[in-house]
Amino acid sequence: MKSIRLSTTQKEILPIVVVSFVSALFAWYLERLLSGLTTLYFSYDLNIKAVLHLSGITFFTLTSSPVWTHDAIITINLAAPIMNLFLGLIIMAIFIFSKRKTQSMTFFMLWIMIYSFTGIFGSFVENNLARTGLYTVSRLMDIGVIFQIIFIVLSLYFLYIMGLAIGKLVMLIIPEKFKQEDRIKTSFFLIVFVFPWLLVLVVSFRSLSVSTVLTYLLGFIVMLPFNWMQKPEKRGLHMKMLPGFLQIDVFSLLVYLFGVLLIHQMLGAGITL
Numbered sequence: 001m002k003s004i005r006l007s008t009t010q011k012e013i014l015p016i017v018v019v020s021f022v023s024a025l026f027a028w029y030l031e032r033l034l035s036g037l038t039t040l041y042f043s044y045d046l047n048i049k050a051v052l053h054l055s056g057i058t059f060f061t062l063t064s065s066p067v068w069t070h071d072a073i074i075t076i077n078l079a080a081p082i083m084n085l086f087l088g089l090i091i092m093a094i095f096i097f098s099k100r101k102t103q104s105m106t107f108f109m110l111w112i113m114i115y116s117f118t119g120i121f122g123s124f125v126e127n128n129l130a131r132t133g134l135y136t137v138s139r140l141m142d143i144g145v146i147f148q149i150i151f152i153v154l155s156l157y158f159l160y161i162m163g164l165a166i167g168k169l170v171m172l173i174i175p176e177k178f179k180q181e182d183r184i185k186t187s188f189f190l191i192v193f194v195f196p197w198l199l200v201l202v203v204s205f206r207s208l209s210v211s212t213v214l215t216y217l218l219g220f221i222v223m224l225p226f227n228w229m230q231k232p233e234k235r236g237l238h239m240k241m242l243p244g245f246l247q248i249d250v251f252s253l254l255v256y257l258f259g260v261l262l263i264h265q266m267l268g269a270g271i272t273l
Contacts, residue, residue, distance in 0.1 A: 012177075013191060015245040019103045019253065020111075021196035026256035027111035028200050029263040034087065035080040035119055037271070042079045044273040046072045052271040054207035054264070070140055077137045081120045088116030088162075095169060096239070103245055104252035106173065110166065114197075114222050117162040121155040122218035126211050128152050156221060163225035171229045172239040182230045193223050207267075 036052040043050045047067045049060040061067060095101075095109045127133035128148055138148050171184065178188040201216055208216070 013188070015249075016103065016107075016192055016242075017196065019245070019249060020107045020192050021199055022253045022256050023104055023107035024111040024196045024200050025203065026259050027108055027115055028204065029260050029267075031084070031087070031112060031115040031119060033263050033267070035083060036267075038083040039076055039079045040271065040273055042075050046075065048072065048076070050272070052267065054267045055209045056212060073140060074137050077133050081123060084116040084119035088113050088120070091116065092165070092169075099240065101240075101243075102249050102252065103243060104249045104256070106242060108252075108256070110170065113162075113166050114219055117159065117166075117222055118215065118219035121159045121162070122215040122221075124155045125152050125218055126215045129214075130211055132211065156218075159218065159221040160225060163222040164229065166222065167226040167229035169239070170226055173242045175241050183228060184226055186227065189223075189226055193226065194220075197223065 036057055039057055040050055040052050043057075043059065046069075047061075048065075050057050051060070091109050091112045095106075095113070101109075123133065127136075128138070128151070138151070143151075167184075171179070174184065174188070178185055197219070201213070205213070
């Protein structure tokens with residue numbers, strides 16, 4: 001009887017893993033595209049020529065050019081983090097207030113939140129360690145080394161806080177069978193979240209820069225709190241449980257995969273404005 005129940009559980013988790021991975025892959029490519037386009041828009045608005053490709057943005061305008069003003073440097077480097085902040089908060093609001101969500105839509109929004117908040121706070125940590133991007137902004141604003149270290153610690157803390165918030169939403173939707181002692185089962189967390197997260201990194205690794213990989217890995221701080229989020233109280237925010245795998249999920253996954261291929265081709269060819 002025990003082996004039959006185990007087999008049934010495995011059959012239930014397998015579609016969830018597939019949905020989580022495809023959703024994570026599409027969310028990752030979409031977040032990269034939106035972040036890049038935001039930076040690209042402001043760069044061209046400031047007469048700074050650039051191209052967006054798989055590994056990131058390459059600026060054609062030399063740093064010695066007069067168009068790289070104090071305001072231009074700050075605007076271009078803050079464009080993507082601010083976009084990610086609004087994207088993450090908007091998706092979180094939609095997630096909370098939407099009453100009906102399919103598996104594919106649920107995991108897509110969860111992964112968008114994970115990648116968006118990683119794109120804000122994770123990039124700040126990475127940029128300060130590599131002394132690029134937002135580090136340059138800090139120097140231009142005459143922020144001392146002590147304050148930069150404090151900001152790095154705060155960024156890591158906010159990554160953790162965002163993980164708590166998303167983890168609360170996860171605990172509100174997953175069925176009881178995937179919980180143990182009022183917490184998410186470690187096996188469910190590893191298979192449904194960590195495994196797809198690592199698989200997305202493996203799939204896109206060759207096209208990523210070292211800085212992007214480091215920022216991506218910092219996203220684990222967002223997911224880690226999922227493990228100790230307790231079962232939500234009866235009062236307060238209530239959400240419907242994660243639905244089963246539906247026919248519309250098949251269509252959604254096909255759309256996600258098409259989106260991944262389309263974005264990959266667009267970035268591979270290079271995007272300019």
